[in-house]
Amino acid sequence: MMRRIDFLSMIAFVAVCFLSGAAWSQQRPAKGQGLRAEKKILIVYLSRTNNTKAVADIIHEKVGGILVALELQTPYPADYHATVQQVVRENETGYLPPLKTVIDGPDQYDFVFVGFPTWDMKLPPPMKSFLHHYSFRGKTIIPFNTNGGYGPGSTFQTVRELCPQSTVLQGFSTRGGSERDGQLLAIKDGTAEEVRTEVDKWLRTIGMLKLSVSQLQ
Numbered sequence: 001m002m003r004r005i006d007f008l009s010m011i012a013f014v015a016v017c018f019l020s021g022a023a024w025s026q027q028r029p030a031k032g033q034g035l036r037a038e039k040k041i042l043i044v045y046l047s048r049t050n051n052t053k054a055v056a057d058i059i060h061e062k063v064g065g066i067l068v069a070l071e072l073q074t075p076y077p078a079d080y081h082a083t084v085q086q087v088v089r090e091n092e093t094g095y096l097p098p099l100k101t102v103i104d105g106p107d108q109y110d111f112v113f114v115g116f117p118t119w120d121m122k123l124p125p126p127m128k129s130f131l132h133h134y135s136f137r138g139k140t141i142i143p144f145n146t147n148g149g150y151g152p153g154s155t156f157q158t159v160r161e162l163c164p165q166s167t168v169l170q171g172f173s174t175r176g177g178s179e180r181d182g183q184l185l186a187i188k189d190g191t192a193e194e195v196r197t198e199v200d201k202w203l204r205t206i207g208m209l210k211l212s213v214s215q216l217q
């Protein structure tokens with residue numbers, strides 16, 4: 001009789017362990033299948049016509065984390081040419097526009113993705129403000145960029161200069177829109193699918209997603 005009770009208790013114990021294990025695995029986020037799912041990830045992006053946002057959304061879908069759009073206390077004008085002139089002036093004077101966006105507990109993040117368009121072939125002043133304001137010392141910074149066809153310019157170099165005590169990984173850059181020519185959101189439909197594939201490859205190369213079998217061969 002005693003043996004039978006022991007046996008039943010053991011079965012009950014194993015069942016409880018199994019069920020609690022299943023419940024635990026269900027609590028894990030569906031998003032963020034990356035190698036770094038256990039680390040805290042912040043994705044901050046600046047986007048005027050949503051191309052950089054489209055890339056940020058793809059990264060978020062793949063690695064998870066907290067996604068934040070960078071906003072200014074005083075937004076840039078709606079007019080493209082007025083914005084270009086203002087940005088040129090800000091770059092000449094080194095003006096750092098005050099941010100409306102506040103990051104709660106920036107120290108909690110291990111990996112900080114920073115996304116921005118190329119403006120005036122440089123890092124946009126709002127992203128300079130962001131990297132001046134928050135010290136990501138000892139953290140890993142991962143830049144990404146969209147541009148109107150002239151590439152990232154000096155943006156990645158400026159990120160490295162503004163984050164001397166962080167590890168800055170290889171950046172990702174792709175062609176976005178060209179507001180000057182009336183083309184706003186270009187990273188959509190088939191183009192978004194192509195960018196999704198490029199982003200996936202880049203995230204694997206920098207170790208933020210597991211390498212696929214073909215990449216290991």
Ligand SMILES: Cc1cc2nc3c(=O)[nH]c(=O)nc-3n(C[C@H](O)[C@H](O)[C@H](O)COP(=O)(O)O)c2cc1C
Nearest residue numbers: 047048049050051052117120121147148150176177
């Ligand atoms: C003020 C301003 C300056 C720009 N300067 C450049 C530039 O120097 N080189 C370039 O390739 N594209 C330039 N562009 C185009 C943007 O980089 C491109 O459209 C980008 O995809 C926009 O990203 P967004 O949709 O996230 O705002 C500029 C756009 C703006 C608004």
